[in-house]
Amino acid sequence: MRNTAGVPGAMTGRCGLSAAFCPIGRTRRTGLRGRWAALSAALVVGCAGSAARGADRFEVAAWVDHFDFAGIARDGAQLFDTETAEGVAKILDHVQEVGATTVLWRNCAGANMRYRSQLESHHNEGVIDKRRVPDNRPVLGWVRYGAAEPDILRTAMDLCRQRGLRPGVHWPFEETHWQGWTIGGWNLEHPQFWGRSADGQPWWGRGSLAFDEVLAHKLALVDELIDRGAEVLFVDFFRNGGWSPASEYVDPVVAEYKRQHGVAPPLDPTDPEWCRHVATYVTRFLRAVRQRFDASGRKIELWVGIPDLAPSGDQNLRVVAADWQQWVADGLLDALVINYVRWDGKDPWNSTQALCSQVQQVVAGRCRVLSPVRAYDYSGYGMPSYQKATGLGQDQIAAKLMRLAWAGGAAGVSLECVDYNNYQPATRQAMKALAEGECRWVKTD
Amino acid sequence: MRLPHFIRSALATLAVASWAAGAPVQLTRGPGNDTEAAWSPDGTRLAFQSDRGGELGVYVLDLGTGEVKPLVVGPGHACFPAWSPDGKLVAYAHARFTSTAAQGLENGYNLFVVSAAGGEPRRLTGGLARDYAPAFTADGKQLLFSSTRGARENSVGLFRMPTAGGDPEPVLVQDSADVAHVQPALSPDGRHLAFGYIAGFRSNWSIRLAKAADPADAFPLTDPAAPFYGPRWSPDGALVACTGYQPGDLGWGVYLLETATGRRVRLDAGEGNARSPAWSPDGKELVFEGNAGGFYKLYRMAVPAASFPPLPEEEGEAGPPVVRLSFVDPPETMVADLSGAGNDGKVEGELAWADGGATFGTGGYVTIPNAKGCDFGTGPFSVRIVLQVAKHTDQLRLITVADYPDNRLGWQVFLQENNHVCFNARDSLKQFLGAFSDAPLPVGRKVTLVGVRRANGRVELYVDGRKQNQSASGAFYAYPVPNQLRIGTQFDGNAPFPGTVYAFEVYRRALTRKEIGCETLQEFLAR
Numbered sequence: 001m002r003n004t005a006g007v008p009g010a011m012t013g014r015c016g017l018s019a020a021f022c023p024i025g026r027t028r029r030t031g032l033r034g035r036w037a038a039l040s041a042a043l044v045v046g047c048a049g050s051a052a053r054g055a056d057r058f059e060v061a062a063w064v065d066h067f068d069f070a071g072i073a074r075d076g077a078q079l080f081d082t083e084t085a086e087g088v089a090k091i092l093d094h095v096q097e098v099g100a101t102t103v104l105w106r107n108c109a110g111a112n113m114r115y116r117s118q119l120e121s122h123h124n125e126g127v128i129d130k131r132r133v134p135d136n137r138p139v140l141g142w143v144r145y146g147a148a149e150p151d152i153l154r155t156a157m158d159l160c161r162q163r164g165l166r167p168g169v170h171w172p173f174e175e176t177h178w179q180g181w182t183i184g185g186w187n188l189e190h191p192q193f194w195g196r197s198a199d200g201q202p203w204w205g206r207g208s209l210a211f212d213e214v215l216a217h218k219l220a221l222v223d224e225l226i227d228r229g230a231e232v233l234f235v236d237f238f239r240n241g242g243w244s245p246a247s248e249y250v251d252p253v254v255a256e257y258k259r260q261h262g263v264a265p266p267l268d269p270t271d272p273e274w275c276r277h278v279a280t281y282v283t284r285f286l287r288a289v290r291q292r293f294d295a296s297g298r299k300i301e302l303w304v305g306i307p308d309l310a311p312s313g314d315q316n317l318r319v320v321a322a323d324w325q326q327w328v329a330d331g332l333l334d335a336l337v338i339n340y341v342r343w344d345g346k347d348p349w350n351s352t353q354a355l356c357s358q359v360q361q362v363v364a365g366r367c368r369v370l371s372p373v374r375a376y377d378y379s380g381y382g383m384p385s386y387q388k389a390t391g392l393g394q395d396q397i398a399a400k401l402m403r404l405a406w407a408g409g410a411a412g413v414s415l416e417c418v419d420y421n422n423y424q425p426a427t428r429q430a431m432k433a434l435a436e437g438e439c440r441w442v443k444t445d
Numbered sequence: 446m447r448l449p450h451f452i453r454s455a456l457a458t459l460a461v462a463s464w465a466a467g468a469p470v471q472l473t474r475g476p477g478n479d480t481e482a483a484w485s486p487d488g489t490r491l492a493f494q495s496d497r498g499g500e501l502g503v504y505v506l507d508l509g510t511g512e513v514k515p516l517v518v519g520p521g522h523a524c525f526p527a528w529s530p531d532g533k534l535v536a537y538a539h540a541r542f543t544s545t546a547a548q549g550l551e552n553g554y555n556l557f558v559v560s561a562a563g564g565e566p567r568r569l570t571g572g573l574a575r576d577y578a579p580a581f582t583a584d585g586k587q588l589l590f591s592s593t594r595g596a597r598e599n600s601v602g603l604f605r606m607p608t609a610g611g612d613p614e615p616v617l618v619q620d621s622a623d624v625a626h627v628q629p630a631l632s633p634d635g636r637h638l639a640f641g642y643i644a645g646f647r648s649n650w651s652i653r654l655a656k657a658a659d660p661a662d663a664f665p666l667t668d669p670a671a672p673f674y675g676p677r678w679s680p681d682g683a684l685v686a687c688t689g690y691q692p693g694d695l696g697w698g699v700y701l702l703e704t705a706t707g708r709r710v711r712l713d714a715g716e717g718n719a720r721s722p723a724w725s726p727d728g729k730e731l732v733f734e735g736n737a738g739g740f741y742k743l744y745r746m747a748v749p750a751a752s753f754p755p756l757p758e759e760e761g762e763a764g765p766p767v768v769r770l771s772f773v774d775p776p777e778t779m780v781a782d783l784s785g786a787g788n789d790g791k792v793e794g795e796l797a798w799a800d801g802g803a804t805f806g807t808g809g810y811v812t813i814p815n816a817k818g819c820d821f822g823t824g825p826f827s828v829r830i831v832l833q834v835a836k837h838t839d840q841l842r843l844i845t846v847a848d849y850p851d852n853r854l855g856w857q858v859f860l861q862e863n864n865h866v867c868f869n870a871r872d873s874l875k876q877f878l879g880a881f882s883d884a885p886l887p888v889g890r891k892v893t894l895v896g897v898r899r900a901n902g903r904v905e906l907y908v909d910g911r912k913q914n915q916s917a918s919g920a921f922y923a924y925p926v927p928n929q930l931r932i933g934t935q936f937d938g939n940a941p942f943p944g945t946v947y948a949f950e951v952y953r954r955a956l957t958r959k960e961i962g963c964e965t966l967q968e969f970l971a972r
Contacts, residue, residue, distance in 0.1 A: 130627050133599055133625045134601065192690070192695055198901060201669075202671060242647060246919040269902075269921075270873045319876075
């Protein structure tokens, strides 16, 4: 199994990215269906505010990292109770200090639902399972999201709407998330759908989307998110849990490759033709999600985030089977989120702007493009690296990146992740001032 | 809806009458999942966990009448029942829950024992850790169990404690991320301990056998190439039953492993998943949970005369190394290459020579410029190093690096900050693919490390002949002629290795198990 996409010097942090990296050289539409339809339509218009100025509101998309405001203690007590409506409201207070227009709540990940899912449970509330490595953190260990009132994700969505914010879900592409690699219950129960390496070894990290059963399960989870009022589904390909075309040597994918090419697939999982083939299954998934949204009768947007987004070449295809140019061309996406670009440390600002502009040129207006203002430094291209390269403070970096994005014609910025004080008070203040001031509307000239 | 007693009795009678026919016979019915069954020592009852009441509780099925009685029910989870050898007690794990995180914590999963006849449970452990999957020792005086207690990483270790109460003590703990040892089971002769083991997210569960007297001395009964967990010894110790899956299976199944050989066979347990087998006291039957009807229910089946498939013979090539450095004597100018390929090593900086080895650590290193024969292309290769370190540190230490023109970190063997060893190669995008040791490198003695990139792209690491669980696949980088092979530091002089190297060999092929020095299962069991 591929254990790459590493980050020099970075191990598992609060964001919970894979820690199994080498320490050296690691590269490491408005409708009437649903209870919120009418209200959300009005608020989305208010939020996007496109009509008044002939331009769209410049998006400030704040990711809330799987509610992990939990565990922030002050004076011996929890500062945020993430399982109550009051606690979620306090989280939102914090997030709004950054000038957010859209809030993307991570419900942990694809298979560990931090809400009353009928399909999956959160790994800490289910029956302890011999096949899991239990999460040994005490604080979140005993919460029962599946039994608790309120349904916490529905509550978060409602609160956003009440405050004029667009609610969405940050959905890592991987099967699961957080330390312990808490594989979802459905996946654990279906080893026959697990990924498989070229030498035949099964891998429990992800069920292959090539199986109709896996696809149906994912879509049923999407339905739960739609039901809870999500207006954006943001699929994050950075958090892929180590998945890559290397783990797609499952029977249906191999058989289809042979049918199309007349030969067995190459053992090298980074072979461009193989990766292009694997990517068709990812595309099939996104197309099915898009169809689900369209069938809902509501305007629900599909965003995808790509790490190390390369305006040209097949790098994104060969690492995470992300055929984003095809997705854009097919009209599957409402927004393409640049998770990060590989900017040049010798010329951080110009290189950042050039790369982001190149992405926008490729997209050519077929969907919106959001540029990164990234608190995290995984892969070494977030704000901490800008700070190292320029000596500026976080508030100055954030403001600079936001202005660059706006000036370059981006539809907005994406903030990974607005967890407690990831964006420092001065940074939040600076970003909010821009979001409500000079960067309020997308630049149109 | 609860069935009338006479119907339940009739169903039970039917079950008892027909099981001998060989096909699995369903023992429990109704809503809810009945799982983790354990057979009472006298063979008349099964203890199992069930969520039939909403919360998970422990129940007892009378195999004679088919009647199910609650043993431990109420708020929280009661699970993983285990019978004491005299049949008088049932040990189990129990957890209670709060409504929200901020309300605070009640308990972890803690161990309790209760009279098999029912009554007030007695608490054995407390605290926030997860203590689960208990098993009694043969004399009933101790409980072995899995636990996260004391773990700083996300890990599960094996512990034991007196049944009468007392402090748990570690049996086998490896506190590394996502490493777990689960469901300990002592062999009938008490010599070996079987348990499920996983070395991290990228590996699969495997069954390990350990010396009961020294549980760190363990042998993989199954390879992580496919997942197997939940071992249970047959009463005669000849077999281990477990849950497993192999590519081609339709789901989880009950497997029998032959302990003398490691050979395995999947039992026909009907449709659906079949899991968690447990032996009858006479070894003639297994009880397991199956979900053919949707919910998991308990089934029993006769153990067939297993026909094990032959073990595959290892394919291996022959051929001398392309590098074989001798560190026996201090070199005058170059460290001699005994392979015949002419890859003598050049010493740079200070090295100490003693007892047939070269001690690094002061920045000195050995380099083989443009090492001949190390242009492996996408083919297999192996590196074998005999070394010794005096102590652990929290520093990164480069034992060796193969430095290539377009990839200066082509392949490496190094000690991580946590003192685990890594052998890594690269994929065709030059991305890191590593195999990691299961435990920190032993100190104070010679250790043999073998790293192998196989022709199918898999990267493996062996420590003293033991294949380590965490491997990687897809390593198809095409290695050209290297700039150098370096021993003792990173290619740029960083990350010096403070240890002694006694032997260093490189091969253009995958070494065989025999060449690697792998102990056989038979050898392990015999000693």
